Amino acid sequence: MTTVSWVEVSEEGGFGVENLPYGVFSRPGELPRVGVAIGEHVLDLAGLSAAGLIDDRRCFASGSLNAFMVAGPASWRANRARLVELLTDEAHRPRVEPHLIPVADVKLLRPFEVADxxxxxxxxxxxxxxxxxxxxxxxxxxxxxxxxxxxxxxxxxxxxxxxxxxxxxxxxxxxxxxxxxxxxxxxxxxxxxxxxxxxxxxxxxxxxxxxxxxxxxxxxxxxxxxxxxxxxxxxxxxxxxxxxxxxxxxxxxxxxxxxxxxxxxxxxxxxxxxxxxxxxxxxxxxxxxxxxxxxxxxxxxxxxxxxxxxxxxxxxxxxxxxxxxxxxxxxxxxxxxxxxxxxxxxxxxxxxxxxxxxxxxxxxxxxxxxxxxxxxxxxxxxxxxxxxxxxxxxxxxxxxxxxxx
Amino acid sequence: MTTVSWVEVSEEGGFGVENLPYGVFSRPGELPRVGVAIGEHVLDLAGLSAAGLIDDRRCFASGSLNAFMVAGPASWRANRARLVELLTDEAHRPRVEPHLIPVADVKLLRPFEVADxxxxxxxxxxxxxxxxxxxxxxxxxxxxxxxxxxxxxxxxxxxxxxxxxxxxxxxxxxxxxxxxxxxxxxxxxxxxxxxxxxxxxxxxxxxxxxxxxxxxxxxxxxxxxxxxxxxxxxxxxxxxxxxxxxxxxxxxxxxxxxxxxxxxxxxxxxxxxxxxxxxxxxxxxxxxxxxxxxxxxxxxxxxxxxxxxxxxxxxxxxxxxxxxxxxxxxxxxxxxxxxxxxxxxxxxxxxxxxxxxxxxxxxxxxxxxxxxxxxxxxxxxxxxxxxxxxxxxxxxxxxxxxxxx
Missing domain, CATH: 3.90.850.10 (Fumarylacetoacetase-like, C-terminal domain)
Structure with missing residues (x-):
């Protein structure tokens, strides 16, 4: 992952393509769903999935990460690699950019249901x-x-x-x-x-x-x-x-x-x-x-x-x-x-x-x-x-x- | 509750109409559902509910008691009173009896999802x-x-x-x-x-x-x-x-x-x-x-x-x-x-x-x-x-x- 994202990312912010942490967010009047942080934005994975840009695992239009977490390392690796591809290759920008939401516009929720x-x-x-x-x-x-x-x-x-x-x-x-x-x-x-x-x-x-x-x-x-x-x-x-x-x-x-x-x-x-x-x-x-x-x-x-x-x-x-x-x-x-x-x-x-x-x-x-x-x-x-x-x-x-x- | 059930109940068994404990059971090839113990039988509440004999709370055709437990004391009281009525009044027997299953024929499961x-x-x-x-x-x-x-x-x-x-x-x-x-x-x-x-x-x-x-x-x-x-x-x-x-x-x-x-x-x-x-x-x-x-x-x-x-x-x-x-x-x-x-x-x-x-x-x-x-x-x-x-x-x-x- 030596490439650079087409999304504006400040180096000291710590949310570049090398990170891509998962969370759950909501906007007023919308259901909670899974997103990934990139720069000052949240990438809406439910939206990407609905647009056919990432695998539909039926787990991103969810109020918790649990469904994705249970999918296991192969899924985690594949999704991570695909997100890097989407966020670094300018060719994907037109279709991906609509799914970026300023983090200031969302509410970040508890990311997963805690078992024990x-x-x-x-x-x-x-x-x-x-x-x-x-x-x-x-x-x-x-x-x-x-x-x-x-x-x-x-x-x-x-x-x-x-x-x-x-x-x-x-x-x-x-x-x-x-x-x-x-x-x-x-x-x-x-x-x-x-x-x-x-x-x-x-x-x-x-x-x-x-x-x-x-x-x-x-x-x-x-x-x-x-x-x-x-x-x-x-x-x-x-x-x-x-x-x-x-x-x-x-x-x-x-x-x-x-x-x-x-x-x-x-x-x-x-x-x-x-x-x-x-x-x-x-x-x-x-x-x-x-x-x-x-x-x-x-x-x-x-x-x-x-x-x-x-x-x-x-x-x-x-x-x-x-x-x-x-x-x-x-x-x-x-x-x-x-x-x-x-x-x-x-x-x-x-x-x-x-x-x-x-x-x-x-x-x-x-x-x-x-x-x-x-x-x-x-x-x-x-x-x-x-x-x-x-x-x-x-x-x-x-x-x-x-x-x- | 001084009345006696038309279901055969041994006094020393401890499962008369004064008890009526709730559990979750299954039979081979069937989904788990909620039942109540009476004598040597399980009364199938999902079945009773489907037959219109008890309120359909949409919570008895469930693999756990949680949906019924959250309903609260008024619902618990009402359901208990209705079950006593159904199990003690001979008039209800023809319609209730088909929902009695010998306890020996079922598998008793964990009754509820444990939170903490x-x-x-x-x-x-x-x-x-x-x-x-x-x-x-x-x-x-x-x-x-x-x-x-x-x-x-x-x-x-x-x-x-x-x-x-x-x-x-x-x-x-x-x-x-x-x-x-x-x-x-x-x-x-x-x-x-x-x-x-x-x-x-x-x-x-x-x-x-x-x-x-x-x-x-x-x-x-x-x-x-x-x-x-x-x-x-x-x-x-x-x-x-x-x-x-x-x-x-x-x-x-x-x-x-x-x-x-x-x-x-x-x-x-x-x-x-x-x-x-x-x-x-x-x-x-x-x-x-x-x-x-x-x-x-x-x-x-x-x-x-x-x-x-x-x-x-x-x-x-x-x-x-x-x-x-x-x-x-x-x-x-x-x-x-x-x-x-x-x-x-x-x-x-x-x-x-x-x-x-x-x-x-x-x-x-x-x-x-x-x-x-x-x-x-x-x-x-x-x-x-x-x-x-x-x-x-x-x-x-x-x-x-x-x-x-």
């Missing part, structure tokens, strides 16, 4: 910081942490599209040292900057998905904000893990970046010591050089480097299925908070403010320990693409609204 | 036993346990209908005292006898479902076996709770018993001390006098009394939604293992064999610490119904198959 949602805990810097904050008198990493990618199941029904208002959750919390818990709006609302991948092709029960089969099942990547209520979390999480502190909302970005677009971003992940068990070994390097940025009210709060993640996506998938649990189309797996080794690379306020003890100062002089009502959190990311291009993962955003009276 | 699956931990006897087994040197109950109904999200995609083979999961375990974990089939496969309820009517985001609104949202109850791999569980669960040790399989019974059928089974639950926070208080008694039986290879292994549960179903639902998480149709909430105070009332082998130290002896002289390949576990339950009748919750069963090579 699991969230990992795969940044060694994040896990170490959290351990130091919450368990200062014991090892910061639990004994299992470097042996397996720790994870838990979240609530699929509250995975929301970017832009959905985030209502501050109420719940129980107990101040350390107090005997009685109290009930009320969370006082320690946080974001978590994460990257997720979504399964397209199901796997049968009783058989895991080995690390080598990652591309046969996974459709693409999204950005994830796993909103968290830290006060609820520290009170409720023993012995079965987080529940209400996470289940009120998880936001995902509208564009699903295909695995193929991120192949040039693959890098060698951190050395794993001790060596993982054989089912977690991976013949290829599957670190991903994604550069995340977290903005609070438009000001950069952190720049987490995804390449520093200890456990990689194929390892996460192999682990999640090694017990025989089948994959379903739409299964979403998030990485856990992405934090780098530096203070300004931490992916959540719990770490950035060290549990509220060291307020984070933003560029405009305002300070934050945790999120306030009205705050808008935006996570965006870029990665190296083919032919020296830049791949944008777009952004996921959400604004905090007060708990209803 | 959450599992509680609401038996004080179970939680105390588990605490004593795994944390012998600290308080058996965590500080939050009597303040809130502890729960975690499970995997909705592996909620299977009764009868689905249970493939022994593989995974990591570490023997206490050993430095290295090993990988292989679980050596401590267990069942958990539970009772679940399923939501029919969704609730909006940002608003919880108070205990008083339980009947406005919940369609009915099922039996649940939350299969568990104890060796995987103890190694993986810190700090985020169980994951692979639970996600391989959860089985549910085929008949969903309506809330209305269990009203006569409501009893005063155990006293809660300390008194729960206001959002967890319940004006009505919502203990349920369900008598569970667990059978291993046909021999009774335990008789857990559901009436001994510390947290009740309306409290569980109020808690799960108090953070603003909306309900979806098909959300399944399981109680957690039901254990009574007596040894022969414990709802899982972890407790029955005290983590393998005291093997359970079955009637035929065989002993079990944990489940062996080929073992069949069946959970069944009965409850008092209207007019002195008996309500059966049917049964959930599964046979353990070896891990594939």
């Amino acid at each position: 949602y699991a969230d990992f805990y795969s940044s060694v810097h994040h896990a170490t910081n959290v351990g130091r904050i919450f368990r200062p008198n014991s090892d910061s990493l639990t004994p299992n942490w470097k042996r397996l990618p720790v994870a838990y199941h979240g609530r699929a029904g509250t995975v929301y599209p970017s832009g959905t208002p985030i209502i501050r959750p109420a719940g129980q919390r107990r101040t350390p040292g107090e005997a009685e818990p109290v009930f009320g709006p969370s006082l320690r609302l946080d974001f978590e900057a994460e990257v997720g991948f979504v399964a397209g092709v199901p796997s049968p029960a009783g058989r895991g998905v080995p690390t080598s089969a990652f591309r046969d099942h996974v459709f693409g990547f999204v950005l994830v904000n796993d909103w968290s209520a830290r006060d609820l979390q520290s009170w409720e999480s023993q012995p079965l893990g987080p529940f209400l502190s996470k289940s009120f909302a998880t936001s995902i970005s509208p564009w699903v970046v295909p695995v193929a677009a991120l192949e040039p971003a693959r890098v060698t992940p951190p050395v794993q010591d001790p060596a993982p068990l054989p089912y977690l070994r991976c013949a290829e390097p599957w670190g991903l050089d994604l550069h995340l940025e977290v903005l609070i009210n438009g000001q950069v709060a952190s720049r987490p480097p995804f390449a520093s993640m200890y456990w990689t996506s194929p390892q996460q998938l192999a682990h999640a299925t090694v017990n025989g649990a089948p994959l379903r189309t739409g299964d979403l797996f998030a990485s856990g908070t992405v934090s780098g080794p530096e203070r300004d690379q931490r992916g959540c306020l719990l770490e950035l403010s060290w549990n509220g003890r060291e307020p984070l100062e933003l560029d405009d002089g305002t300070k934050r320990t945790f999120l306030e009502d009205g705050d808008t959190v935006t996570i965006r990311a870029k990665a190296p693409g083919a032919s020296g291009s830049l791949i944008s993962l777009g952004e996921v955003t959400g604004t905090v609204h007060p708990t209803p009276a | 699956y959450a599992d509680f931990y609401s038996s004080v006897h179970h939680a105390t036993n588990v605490g004593r087994i795994f944390r012998p040197n600290s308080d058996s109950l965590t500080p939050n346990w009597k303040r809130l109904p502890v729960a975690y999200h499970g995997r909705a995609g592996t909620v299977y209908p009764s009868g689905t083979p249970i493939i022994r999961p593989a995974g990591q375990r570490r023997t206490p005292g050993e430095a290295e974990p090993v990988f292989g089939p679980s050596l401590r496969l267990d069942f958990e006898a539970e009772v679940g309820f399923v939501a029919g009517v969704p609730s909006p985001a940002g608003r919880g479902v108070p205990t008083s609104a339980f009947r406005d949202h919940v369609f009915g109850f099922v039996l649940v076996n939350d299969w568990s791999a104890r060796d995987l569980q103890s190694w993986e669960s810190q700090p985020l709770g169980p994951f692979l040790s639970k996600s391989f399989a959860t089985s549910i019974s085929p008949w969903v018993v309506p809330v209305a059928a269990l009203e006569p089974a409501r009893v005063t639950p155990p006293v809660q001390d300390p008194a729960p926070l206001p959002y967890l208080r319940c004006a009505e008694p919502w203990g349920l006098d369900l008598h569970l039986e667990v059978l291993i290879n046909g021999q009774v292994a335990s008789r857990p009394p559901f009436a001994s549960m510390y947290w009740t179903s309306p409290q569980q639902l109020a808690h799960a939604t108090v953070n603003g998480a909306p309900l979806r149709t098909g959300d399944l909430f399981a109680s957690g293992t039901v254990s009574g105070p007596e040894r022969d009332q414990r709802g899982c082998l972890l407790e029955l064999s005290w983590n393998g130290r005291e093997p359970l002896e079955l009637d035929d002289g065989t002993k079990r610490t944990f489940l062996e390949d080929g073992d069949t576990v069946t959970i069944r339950a009965k409850a008092p119904g209207a007019s002195g009748s008996l309500i059966s919750l049917g049964e959930v069963t599964g046979t353990v198959h070896p891990t594939p090579a």
